[in-house]
Amino acid sequence: MSAEVFSVFYQFADVFAFLILSAAGLAIVFGMMGVINMAHGEFIMCGAYVTVGLVNLGVPLAIAQMLAALTAGLIGVLVEFLVVRRFYKRPLDSLLATWGLSLIVTQSMLLIVGSAVRGIGTPEGSFAIGGYSFSTYRLVLFGCAVAVLGGLYIIFMKTRFGVIARATMQNAAMAKALGARTGRIYAISFGIGTGLAGLCGALYAPTMTLIPTMGATFVVESFVTVVIGGANVLLGTAPAAVFLAMIRMALNASYGQIIGQIGMLVAVILIIRVLPEGLSSVLVRRGR
Amino acid sequence: MTSRRKLGMVLLGAMLGTAAAISVAQGAEPPLKVGLLEDVSGDLAFMGMPKLHGSQLAVEEINKSGGIMGRQIELIHLDPQGDNARYQEFGRRLLNRDKVDVLIGGITSASREALRPIVDRTSTPYFYTNQYEGGVCDASMISMGAVPEQQFSTLIPWMVEKFGKKVYVIAADYNFGQISAEWNRKILKDLGGEVVGEEFIPLGVSQFAQTIQNIQKSKPDWLLTINVGAAQDSFFEQAAAANLNLPMGSSIKVMLGFEHKRFKPPALNNMHATANWFEEIDTPEATEFKKRWHAKFPDELYINDMGYNAYNALYMYKALVEKAKSTKLDNMRKVIATGDACIDAPEGKVCIDPKSQHTSHRMRLISVGPKHEVTVEKDYGTIQPYWLGEIGCDLTKKNDKDQYTPSHLPKKS
Numbered sequence: 001m002s003a004e005v006f007s008v009f010y011q012f013a014d015v016f017a018f019l020i021l022s023a024a025g026l027a028i029v030f031g032m033m034g035v036i037n038m039a040h041g042e043f044i045m046c047g048a049y050v051t052v053g054l055v056n057l058g059v060p061l062a063i064a065q066m067l068a069a070l071t072a073g074l075i076g077v078l079v080e081f082l083v084v085r086r087f088y089k090r091p092l093d094s095l096l097a098t099w100g101l102s103l104i105v106t107q108s109m110l111l112i113v114g115s116a117v118r119g120i121g122t123p124e125g126s127f128a129i130g131g132y133s134f135s136t137y138r139l140v141l142f143g144c145a146v147a148v149l150g151g152l153y154i155i156f157m158k159t160r161f162g163v164i165a166r167a168t169m170q171n172a173a174m175a176k177a178l179g180a181r182t183g184r185i186y187a188i189s190f191g192i193g194t195g196l197a198g199l200c201g202a203l204y205a206p207t208m209t210l211i212p213t214m215g216a217t218f219v220v221e222s223f224v225t226v227v228i229g230g231a232n233v234l235l236g237t238a239p240a241a242v243f244l245a246m247i248r249m250a251l252n253a254s255y256g257q258i259i260g261q262i263g264m265l266v267a268v269i270l271i272i273r274v275l276p277e278g279l280s281s282v283l284v285r286r287g288r
Numbered sequence: 289m290t291s292r293r294k295l296g297m298v299l300l301g302a303m304l305g306t307a308a309a310i311s312v313a314q315g316a317e318p319p320l321k322v323g324l325l326e327d328v329s330g331d332l333a334f335m336g337m338p339k340l341h342g343s344q345l346a347v348e349e350i351n352k353s354g355g356i357m358g359r360q361i362e363l364i365h366l367d368p369q370g371d372n373a374r375y376q377e378f379g380r381r382l383l384n385r386d387k388v389d390v391l392i393g394g395i396t397s398a399s400r401e402a403l404r405p406i407v408d409r410t411s412t413p414y415f416y417t418n419q420y421e422g423g424v425c426d427a428s429m430i431s432m433g434a435v436p437e438q439q440f441s442t443l444i445p446w447m448v449e450k451f452g453k454k455v456y457v458i459a460a461d462y463n464f465g466q467i468s469a470e471w472n473r474k475i476l477k478d479l480g481g482e483v484v485g486e487e488f489i490p491l492g493v494s495q496f497a498q499t500i501q502n503i504q505k506s507k508p509d510w511l512l513t514i515n516v517g518a519a520q521d522s523f524f525e526q527a528a529a530a531n532l533n534l535p536m537g538s539s540i541k542v543m544l545g546f547e548h549k550r551f552k553p554p555a556l557n558n559m560h561a562t563a564n565w566f567e568e569i570d571t572p573e574a575t576e577f578k579k580r581w582h583a584k585f586p587d588e589l590y591i592n593d594m595g596y597n598a599y600n601a602l603y604m605y606k607a608l609v610e611k612a613k614s615t616k617l618d619n620m621r622k623v624i625a626t627g628d629a630c631i632d633a634p635e636g637k638v639c640i641d642p643k644s645q646h647t648s649h650r651m652r653l654i655s656v657g658p659k660h661e662v663t664v665e666k667d668y669g670t671i672q673p674y675w676l677g678e679i680g681c682d683l684t685k686k687n688d689k690d691q692y693t694p695s696h697l698p699k700k701s
Contacts, residue, residue, distance in 0.1 A: 007501055014497040108331060116334035116518070116589065121552030122529035132504045135529035138497060207525050208494055209518040209550060213331050217494045217519045252498040257489045258461055260498075 003130025010134055011253060013142035015245040020145035020237070021203060023225035024152060025196035027237045029187055031226045032156075032169050034091055040222060041215020042106060043194040045182055047072045047201025048210055049113065049127035055120045065202035072198020073191045080190035088172075088186070102215075109212035117210040137207070140221035144203055148196065149238050155192070165189050173229070224268050230277050244268070312428045319362040320355070320615065322602070323382035324349065325393035325403070326469050330370030331492070331517050332395050335545060338595025339417065340365060343392065345441070346602035348584070356606045357613070364388060370395070372402040379403045383410050389615045390415065394600050395594070396516070397421060397464040400472035404429060408689055412615045415605065417597040419539060419564075420647075422673075423468035423692040425478075425681035427621060430496070431646040432604065433595040434564050436471045437537040437675040438651050442668050444475045444512075444564045446653055447537045452509025453481035458523065460516035461488035468514045468539060474694040484508045494519040496526045498524045503532065510535040513559075521643050522546055526698060528555040535560065542566060546590035547658040558581075559656040564649035565596040568662040577634035598635065603631045604640070621645075625684045636670070 022044065029037045037043075047068040053063035083101060087094035125136035156162035168175040168185045176182045200218065208214060225244060229236030246268050252260035296596065324343050327336035347363045355361060365387055370372040382388045383406065391407060392415040394400040400416050407414040407428045422435035443487050447455075457472060459465030465488060473483055487499055502509065508587040513536050514521055524547055527534075536559045541547050543566035548556040567578065567590050577599075581591050608629055612619040623629050630639040636650045653666040680698045681688060692698060 011498050014495065017449075024606065110333060114587065114589075115328075115337050118549065119525060119551050119555075121555065122525055126531035128531075131507075132501055133528065133531040135497075135531070137529055179525065188509055207529065208522040209525075210589055211331065211334060211518040212329075212519065213333075216331075217492055249498070253502075256487050256502075257493055257499065261490055261493065263384050 003132055006129050007132055007134075007247070008253075010138070010247055011249045014138050015248050015252075016241050017138070017141040017145040018218075019221055019225045019241040019244055020149060021141065021196075021200040022222040023229075023237055023241065024145075024148045025193040025198075025200065026222045026226050027152070027193075028196070028227065029193035030223070031229060031237070032052045032166075033088075033186065033189055033193070034169075035087070036091055036098065037084075037193070038095055039079075039102040039105065040197055041217075041219040042102045043072045043076060043215070044198035044201035044218050045203075045212065045215040046108070047119070047198030048074060048205035048208070048214060049109070049201075050198070051202040051205040052117060052120050052210055056138075061120070061123060061206065065199070065205075068202035069195050069199035070204075072201070073195025076194025076197075077187050077191035079194070084190060085183070085186065106212045106215075113212070115211065119208070119210060120206050122201075122206045141203055144199075148199070161185075161188070164176040165234070174259075224265070228268060228271050230275060297381060311566075314672070317359050319360040320390075320609075321386060321388040322361055322363050323386060323388035323391045323393075324363055324365040324381070325368055325375060325378055325391070325399075325600070326365065327370045327395050328339060328367045331519065332370050333583045334366075334518065334550075334589075335394055335592060335594060336474055336590045338588060338590070339395070339598040340392070341581070341588060342591075342595035343595075343602060344598035345581055345584055346599045349580070350602060350606055356609050361602070368399070370399075372396075372399050375402045377408055379406045383407070383412055388412065392417060392524055392598065392605075393624055394418070395626065395677050397460065397467075401463060404689075411617050413605075413608075413620060415601040418594050418602045419597075420543065421464050421471065421693075422675060423467070423696075425644060425676055425683065425688040425690055425692060425698075427645070427683045427687040427689075429618065429645065430601075430604070430624075430640060431644075431673075432564075432601045433593070433647070434539075434562075434649050434651065435646055435673050435675070436468070436539070437673060438649050438671045439562045439563070440468070440475055440656050442651055442653060442671070443539065443560065444472060444481075445668065447510050447535070447560060451535045453479070454484045454507070454509045455512055456485040456487075456503050456506055456508035457483060457512045457514070458487050458503075459512075459514045460520060461490050462516075465489075467512050470694055471513075472512055489515055489520055491510045491517055494522045496523045497530075497549050499523065500527055500530050502534055503527075503534070508534065510537060512536075513538045513541060516540070516682075519597050521545060521550070524551055524555045527558075534558070537561065538625075542654060542656060542662065543593045545645060548656050548662065549590045551660075554658040555658040556656045556660055560653065562651050562653045562668070563593055564638075564651055565591075565593040566652075566662060567591045568654070569635065569652075571634075571636075573632075573636070574634045582652045598639065600633045601630065602639075603633070604629070607631050607639045621683075641673050641677065642684050644673055644676035645683055646676065648672045 007072050026040050050068035050071045051064045164180045168182045172182050225240050228240040248260045248264045251263040291522045326339040351360050366378040375622040376551045390413050417432045419433035422600050538561050542561045543563035608620040611623040624640050625642045627642050639648050652664050655665050
């Protein structure tokens with residue numbers, strides 16, 4: 001019996017971690033800043049590739065993952081400076097620009113690195129409860145997801161940077177008038193967002209096949225989670241992930257993956273219908 | 289970049305070759321146009337790249353040795369990027385605008401079924417070069433890969449005898465996975481086996497914790513893994529991490545997706561497959577072939593069976609055209625009808641079956657060990673693609689243009 005209970009928790013934790021880790025970066029970039037970052041998946045891919053590259057050079061996995069997140073963050077700051085900065089008042093154009101970026105990056109990776117990279121293998125470790133055996137690393141992922149949520153909350157709600165950042169997102173002109181260096185705030189926030197995307201890729205790299213289009217498997221779930229999260233992104237993403245994870249887990253377990261995926265997306269449609277302060281309200285707010 | 293440059297070089301070579309032929313003033317004819325549709329970007333690029341390479345290698349070799357009936361080959365490759373709508377668009381473009389003499393390609397069965405109606409409206413021959421779920425009875429299509437009677441009728445009895453009768457199936461949720469799972473049910477039923485679980489996975493899904501648990505709950509003796517694409521292949525890594533440790537069988541793993549090269553050992557340990565080609569074949573003909581391939585494409589991670597079949601397709605086309613002394617589909621099919629459409633391939637002699645226009649293959653059952661070493665467990669010799677003929681498909685008499693499955697058989701007339 002305890003095995004069944006634990007397995008339900010494990011499955012929930014697994015889906016929850018996937019949703020949170022893939023959505024955390026987007027929650028900032030899309031949810032807070034209002035940039036529809038179509039290259040979100042490519043930052044995830046970047047994190048994964050850097051991780052694998054460093055591990056192949058002999059860097060320990062955990063350090064490689066941190067460096068990968070850092071790399072994605074720095075590239076994010078650069079991309080903000082070169083591209084995204086020009087589109088804060090034109091959210092739909094930012095969609096196009098980042099989509100173009102995404103296409104360029106995937107195709108370049110395909111040409112430079114090749115169509116498939118050999119994986120590095122999930123860290124050893126599994127444990128058995130009842131008739132089931134579980135991978136320890138999946139619980140590590142869950143722990144990381146919770147830590148990311150906590151970290152985000154502290155950064156944006158409890159620090160001086162967080163207050164200024166939120167002020168800048170709400171009313172950039174006023175924040176600027178009060179002395180906030182809004183350009184820098186935008187760049188750092190974007191960097192944190194892409195760094196978290198990189199972290200997602202870094203954490204999932206050992207468990208997945210590495211191909212240039214791998215980011216795509218995260219993108220739908222991440223957008224959906226953020227949109228459902230609603231107006232208050234930082235406080236909304238976690239309950240959104242809990243809700244979607246419960247639905248998906250229950251349907252996956254009883255009816256298999258197809259119904260699980262369909263069910264989750266149907267739930268999303270219903271929520272947006274009932275609580276419409278999702279994608280549209282963000283667009284309107286930024287567009288003004 | 290490199291592949292495009294190489295394609296450019298092949299085209300240049302073809303043009304120079306043509307120019308040379310003209311200068312000899314033999315009444316030179318224009319080159320034969322070969323249309324090729326293979327994914328070299330998108331989710332399936334890692335499988336499609338060897339297919340493009342195989343075609344390029346064959347074209348280069350054939351052109352060097354004088355072409356087909358003295359005509360050089362011009363290879364026109366388009367990349368549909370794994371998008372079935374693009375397969376149709378590019379298929380139309382190659383057939384109607386470029387007026388290719390032959391169309392080759394397609395990776396997934398979905399892309400093939402998207403193309404087939406378009407090909408059927410023309411009189412252009414179409415070569416499908418993958419192993420697949422079988423059953424296409426269509427006079428326009430020549431299938432170069434292995435089919436279930438060559439793959440499943442060998443693998444499943446062997447797995448049942450060795451590991452047991454209870455099977456769990458993980459299959460990609462589209463026609464290939466669905467029909468392959470149907471084959472498994474049929475063969476298993478005849479053997480007195482049992483499907484204890486069957487799970488169809490949407491393409492692009494990469495997370496399998498729940499699936500792994502469902503498998504552990506059903507306690508199968510072995511797994512049939514017919515999951516497709518890079519995302520779904522993550523199953524192996526995640527199953528190994530969870531210490532699932534079950535024997536596996538498949539019609540597409542190892543020789544097609546070279547998972548044993550892409551994943552760190554021992555993720556693919558205890559995988560079994562039946563194949564007409566895998567790079568580890570070490571007969572003299574195969575070794576010679578691999579040497580030529582790697583000389584031209586030194587970075588190739590693995591010569592997979594699709595790439596190998598794509599290479600054979602051009603030689604088969606050459607053999608058909610030269611025997612028919614014509615590039616017309618009808619004349620080529622007259623050669624096929626004699627049962628004499630054969631080539632000496634790196635695996636050995638392969639022939640096209642007149643009734644179904646599918647290819648005979650020498651099949652071997654291979655297994656993967658803990659260090660991802662590949663061992664040949666059993667050599668079945670040459671197996672004919674007999675199933676379509678048995679159920680009543682006879683393309684020498686009637687063009688059904690249909691795909692049959694164990695539950696969708698031709699109507700008795």
